Amino acid sequence: MSSEQANTKPRVLQLGAGPTALSCLEALIEGFQVVGLVRASEDADGERDATIRRAREFGVPALRDDGLGALECYIDELAPDCVVVSSHARILPVRLLEKSRFINVHYAPLPKYRGRANVNWAIINGEPYVGITIHTMVPGLDAGKILYQEVVEVREDDDVATLYDRLNSIQRARIAAIVRAHLNGNEGASQDERKATYGCTRIPEDGEIDWSRPASEIQRLVRALVPPFPGAFTYFQGRRLLIWRAEAVIDPLCYEGRVPGRVVSSSRKTGTVDVLAGDGVLRLYDVQRDSGERESAAQLIPSVRGTLGLRTSDLLARIERLERLLSEQTTVSR
Template identity: 50%
Template structure:
């Protein structure tokens, strides 16, 4: 029986488990680069796959040079492999976006935030440039008005599980893929937790997309009630809301204590909060936001309120 091609898998994020699934069926996975210990690492060790926790670029390059695999597969890694590596061994990358559009990071989040009609899984040959290289495989995933990042990742992971091995085999057979058109390239920057702050003066659709884009393992969308941070985990636009000629974005207009929902004014409509969290504990919105006199505000407004409260307390303390 012929020996299976030896493949090294590099993966730090939530896409790596389905990549490992796909590769173990048709290749000898000679190593996995992944820090920490989780279900993916456990699966690899149970299958006899050696795991390297050191994901620094220098350590990964040393591992590639020592193992001399037939191919290197990258599924969620935040470094660019140097040119001498990608020219010495076939290197394949999995990118959750319709390359050449949406090169870079947080691509599914940005696609939902931007109201795109679809995203995609793209498997491409690695080059020493950000998400460049010939496309071996690309499958689209539609995005709708209820799509969340978590659900889209599930769909993309399933596609990776089904088709990644085919793309790797094509690359090992000498296929360099379809060249990307650089004129069509767009980029998405990384996101930090602070980017999830809700601006209630934006449209209902914009706020709704932000909440859905920060579903699942990502730091959630958030707002403030007074000086207390509230994470917004689930929300939906209210399609039959009354028209407000007098509008203060962020003002609570309805508290449904029976069901637990809370309706909040946006810049052009109403968003219904279905699930929120405070201090990492999930709550019904009506259990935290209890009055139509309440207003959800920005972090800057919350900090200003804190300063004003401290100043008032100080004035009372020092007043003769």
């Protein structure tokens, strides 16, 4: 394709920080002149970032996400016909929204689940489906007109990674046509504000397991936080333990004495560990110590004498050890 032909395509600037940005970029490159990808990266040169590497392969400038001021400068300099946002945490002010057309890709069936961590919250809350909504951006959180919407069933074996894969596939298939239709005059349909709900921000600490909760609820928390998210976690012998795969046991044995978090079975044959929850039993498959490797649960928890969760006795034992070390160091220094 000649540079003259490329220049006749609509100019699009993409803004995206999270795991949905790559499929969006790949779709836009085919039908638009993507004048830049605005994206923060954990490494300075972006070489470990698949989205930035893909942009460079197609000659799309990777622009550092240095805040709203920098974004305003990018828009003024590049003059895009449309800014497409896919995975971005900041709320854009009116002064920015007035500079171009803005389209946002939101992984929820708006007006439900406006805000953040929508797929995670949907799994945690036991929703039967998640969704993708492509909408115009206006002042107000995810409040623009709907250009396209599709729902996706949450299957029993789904986790947040498999759902993101399916939603990313829909985005890849639909986003270019939706952007083109909007530039050609499609303004979309207004949302029903009376039905709006909101998902609050999640932080890694929210992944701590409360073993007094139902086993099915804990299982959903585990499924909601697999990579690229930081994982559901508990404590074992006073140290943090990530739980990567678990399932509620169907028709478990009935325990008259119930201590939530107590290990009731550890099988070398299957590699699994059964743990009491508030109403049943959760079976653990894959676990990981902080800074360790993934391993089968039974390798790490071989005995039924263990209890998961941070207990007062664990904290007191740790305090006693620290006091003893401090005392020994003080004695040596004298």
